[in-house]
Amino acid sequence: MDNINVLIIEDTPEQSDTLSKVLLANNYNIAGVAQNYTDALTLFYKNPVDIVVIDVFLDGKPDGITFAETISIVPNAAKPFVFLTSSHDRQIFERAKLTKPFSFLMKPFNELEIIYALEMAVEKFYDQTNVFLSEDQDTIISNDYMFIKKRNVLKKVSLKDILYIEVEDRYCNIITEKEKFVILISLTKISALLDKNKFIRTHRNYLVNSDTIEEIILADNLVILKGNHKVNLSDNYKDFIKKIKTLS
Amino acid sequence: MFKLKLFFLSIFLFFPLYNFSQVQPTSIALNQILQKKAIEFKNETNFNKAHLFFIKNNWDSTLVYSMKQLISSKNEELMDYCHFFRGYSFREKKLFKEAQSEMHLISNKFILYPLVNKNLGQISLELKEFEKAIYYFKEVEKLPFSNNHGYKISIIYENLGICYLHLNQFNKAEEYFFKSLELQEKEKDLISLIGLNMNIAGLYYQQYKDLQAITFFEKAYNLSKKVNHFESKKNASLNMAIVEENRGNFKEALAYRKESSKWNDSINNQNKVWAVADYEKKYAIAQKQKQISVLKVENKLKDTQRKTMFLSTLGLLLVLSGGVYAYAQKVKNTKIILSQKIKLDELNATKDQLFSIVSHDLRSSVNALKTSNSKLTTSLETKNYNELDNLLNQNSAIANSAYSLLDNLLHWALLQTKQLYFHKDSVHLFSIVQQIEFNYKSLLSDKNITFENSVSKNNFIWVDLDSLKIVLRNLLDNAIKFTPENGKICFYTVETNTNFCQLVIHDSGLGMSQNTIDELLQDNELLAKKKNSEIIGTGLGMQLCKQMIKKNGGSITIESELNKGTKMILSFPKTEQNG
Numbered sequence: 001m002d003n004i005n006v007l008i009i010e011d012t013p014e015q016s017d018t019l020s021k022v023l024l025a026n027n028y029n030i031a032g033v034a035q036n037y038t039d040a041l042t043l044f045y046k047n048p049v050d051i052v053v054i055d056v057f058l059d060g061k062p063d064g065i066t067f068a069e070t071i072s073i074v075p076n077a078a079k080p081f082v083f084l085t086s087s088h089d090r091q092i093f094e095r096a097k098l099t100k101p102f103s104f105l106m107k108p109f110n111e112l113e114i115i116y117a118l119e120m121a122v123e124k125f126y127d128q129t130n131v132f133l134s135e136d137q138d139t140i141i142s143n144d145y146m147f148i149k150k151r152n153v154l155k156k157v158s159l160k161d162i163l164y165i166e167v168e169d170r171y172c173n174i175i176t177e178k179e180k181f182v183i184l185i186s187l188t189k190i191s192a193l194l195d196k197n198k199f200i201r202t203h204r205n206y207l208v209n210s211d212t213i214e215e216i217i218l219a220d221n222l223v224i225l226k227g228n229h230k231v232n233l234s235d236n237y238k239d240f241i242k243k244i245k246t247l248s
Numbered sequence: 249m250f251k252l253k254l255f256f257l258s259i260f261l262f263f264p265l266y267n268f269s270q271v272q273p274t275s276i277a278l279n280q281i282l283q284k285k286a287i288e289f290k291n292e293t294n295f296n297k298a299h300l301f302f303i304k305n306n307w308d309s310t311l312v313y314s315m316k317q318l319i320s321s322k323n324e325e326l327m328d329y330c331h332f333f334r335g336y337s338f339r340e341k342k343l344f345k346e347a348q349s350e351m352h353l354i355s356n357k358f359i360l361y362p363l364v365n366k367n368l369g370q371i372s373l374e375l376k377e378f379e380k381a382i383y384y385f386k387e388v389e390k391l392p393f394s395n396n397h398g399y400k401i402s403i404i405y406e407n408l409g410i411c412y413l414h415l416n417q418f419n420k421a422e423e424y425f426f427k428s429l430e431l432q433e434k435e436k437d438l439i440s441l442i443g444l445n446m447n448i449a450g451l452y453y454q455q456y457k458d459l460q461a462i463t464f465f466e467k468a469y470n471l472s473k474k475v476n477h478f479e480s481k482k483n484a485s486l487n488m489a490i491v492e493e494n495r496g497n498f499k500e501a502l503a504y505r506k507e508s509s510k511w512n513d514s515i516n517n518q519n520k521v522w523a524v525a526d527y528e529k530k531y532a533i534a535q536k537q538k539q540i541s542v543l544k545v546e547n548k549l550k551d552t553q554r555k556t557m558f559l560s561t562l563g564l565l566l567v568l569s570g571g572v573y574a575y576a577q578k579v580k581n582t583k584i585i586l587s588q589k590i591k592l593d594e595l596n597a598t599k600d601q602l603f604s605i606v607s608h609d610l611r612s613s614v615n616a617l618k619t620s621n622s623k624l625t626t627s628l629e630t631k632n633y634n635e636l637d638n639l640l641n642q643n644s645a646i647a648n649s650a651y652s653l654l655d656n657l658l659h660w661a662l663l664q665t666k667q668l669y670f671h672k673d674s675v676h677l678f679s680i681v682q683q684i685e686f687n688y689k690s691l692l693s694d695k696n697i698t699f700e701n702s703v704s705k706n707n708f709i710w711v712d713l714d715s716l717k718i719v720l721r722n723l724l725d726n727a728i729k730f731t732p733e734n735g736k737i738c739f740y741t742v743e744t745n746t747n748f749c750q751l752v753i754h755d756s757g758l759g760m761s762q763n764t765i766d767e768l769l770q771d772n773e774l775l776a777k778k779k780n781s782e783i784i785g786t787g788l789g790m791q792l793c794k795q796m797i798k799k800n801g802g803s804i805t806i807e808s809e810l811n812k813g814t815k816m817i818l819s820f821p822k823t824e825q826n827g
Contacts, residue, residue, distance in 0.1 A: 116676075
């Protein structure tokens with residue numbers, strides 16, 4: 001599991017320092033701190049970024065909104081973002097609102113509020129609301145990552161790293177090459193959210209990352225994965241084999 | 249000589265007829281019969297009209313209406329009457345042929361049949377069909393004598409006489425003339441008597457029995473002196489003149505001629521007088537016509553005047569009502585403006601009060617900070633480090649309260665000026681309560697108040713996050729303010745089956761009386777008065793809470809017991825699942 005990278009766009013160093021401290025304390029990585037629009041764009045494209053925290057006003061200009069607008073129009077580059085504002089100015093808000101999904105945080109804010117706002121932004125951005133705060137789910141799945149809230153800390157796991165997923169009631173065991181952990185999500189949801197061509201059902205309780213399959217032993221009903229992980233193969237789900245290009 | 253005689257006779261002969269016809273329409277008996285019929289056939293308007301015109305001797309109209317009656321009705325009796333009217337009218341208009349044919353159309357059942365015969369006789373006489381005339385008159389004569397049917401038997405005799413005279417049957421003529429004379433002398437009708445005498449004289453004259461003729465001429469002449477009928481006088485004297493002329497007494501003849509011409513003149517004069525009268529009448533009529541036309545014009549003028557008057561009145565009325573309406577509107581507007589003004593004044597007063605309270609609070613806060621800061625400086629100078637921590641805590645507490653006051657003020661202002669950004673979203677209530685509590689941790693631990701957040705973690709509500717935070721902040725602030733040391737403040741939700749989520753903020757504080765609760769919840773924008781400046785604040789926070797809750801579509805109720813604690817019960821709309 002990796003930490004979440006946050007890009008901070010804030011022109012007041014004091015405030016960005018406080019914010020950095022809070023985020024670091026909550027196991028977030030700081031991908032960078034930009035003080036103006038140009039820096040922000042540079043940092044955004046240079047470093048891996050998962051969430052952007054944007055101050056609406058940079059040097060008295062609403063450049064924060066401009067930045068949000070800029071990243072929003074590039075389809076795959078867009079990331080979840082949170083506006084920080086001390087202004088109640090209505091017109092600015094009306095403009096900021098157009099950059100959907102729109103989350104914002106009023107200054108001054110405390111630790112809990114910024115964490116909440118970041119989680120909300122991720123939920124809204126991936127359109128999977130009421131996840132982190134409900135009691136029956138703690139994971140959001142994007143195209144590349146799983147965002148998992150573990151003991152009040154938001155973490156991410158790259159889907160590429162996952163070998164297979166073992167489902168057990170409301171829980172799923174995620175097995176990567178290096179670690180193994182449990183997330184809270186129902187099977188229906190997880191299979192709906194994951195790419196069906198990449199994660200293949202081999203058994204009632206197993207979802208396998210097809211990229212990691214090394215060998216399929218039909219006689220033993222076994223699938224051998226990277227790192228010599230073995231997964232059961234049931235007759236009902238054997239059909240996927242036809243789709244796999246094999247050397248014969 | 250003979251020619252001369254004949255000429256005279258033709259004059260006499262028609263005279264009785266003329267005379268007769270004058271008597272006829274006034275015949276009361278005939279009128280009475282007609283009147284009865286008119287009453288009997290009330291509904292036949294045409295008949296009634298014909299009858300009325302007949303009595304008035306208006307022959308043309310009689311003809312018209314009797315024709316209408318003939319076309320419209322097939323009642324035989326009425327048809328007889330109508331034919332009678334028509335025959336009579338034609339005769340009067342000297343259209344004898346038509347008169348005769350109309351008279352022939354009358355059935356012999358007709359009550360006035362003798363009269364019809366008489367008329368037919370007269371018509372035949374006029375048409376010089378003497379034989380026929382005699383036949384008709386004889387028919388009349390045959391009937392028993394009566395005066396009821398509007399004719400005199402004497403006249404019939406006379407007419408018979410005339411007929412025989414024309415047929416040169418002198419003996420018969422003489423006989424009838426004398427029969428008539430006998431009757432007429434009894435009746436004393438002088439004018440017809442004169443005519444009769446002249447007719448008898450004419451009879452003798454034609455037989456060259458001059459002496460007898462002269463006797464009757466003279467008799468007629470003498471009688472003519474007694475009457476005031478110029479025609480008779482003229483004819484009598486003219487006849488005398490001719491007689492004298494024939495006898496060769498030219499002098500006397502001349503005298504009679506002169507007398508005759510004198511009477512002729514009189515007739516002419518009379519005619520002239522009549523003509524003048526006629527003219528005058530015409531003139532008068534013209535005058536009247538003029539007057540009428542003038543009146544008509546006047547009427548027209550009056551009419552237009554009345555119309556103009558009416559229109560102008562209407563216009564005035566309209567203008568008036570418009571004015572009244574406008575005035576009423578104005579009064580109404582003034583009233584509205586007045587009430588608005590009063591309300592504005594009240595609001596302004598509230599605002600002023602608010603400003604004074606806020607500025608006072610702020611001033612005292614800042615002043616406390618100042619004093620505390622100077623103490624801090626002194627402590628630092630004197631290196632009294634033990635005091636520092638205490639003072640700093642105090643400072644931060646003061647700063648916090650001043651900040652929250654200012655924050656409330658800002659939001660209140662934004663709300664009042666409708667500039668507040670309002671964006672409803674799904675909100676996790678538990679997290680928000682935690683976030684709010686986070687800011688008050690130090691305050692809570694200062695007073696050693698236990699805080700408990702038992703809000704269900706599955707509660708999502710549909711509100712504007714910032715306004716919710718303002719509300720919760722204020723309520724928690726109040727709860728802390730009113731809860732004594734070692735007290736307890738608890739946030740929890742109550743499950744309801746409605747679409748609303750109930751959040752209860754329960755403190756173990758001072759509590760308040762029902763009056764205070766009512767005052768707090770009163771829906772006016774006036775701020776509660778500051779009774780106890782130590783504890784009770786401006787009331788701004790509570791006002792703000794109420795307005796924010798209302799704006800979020802929620803509601804607030806308060807349950808409280810003095811010295812036991814207060815429950816603030818808020819309800820907010822839940823986030824709709826799957827939507």
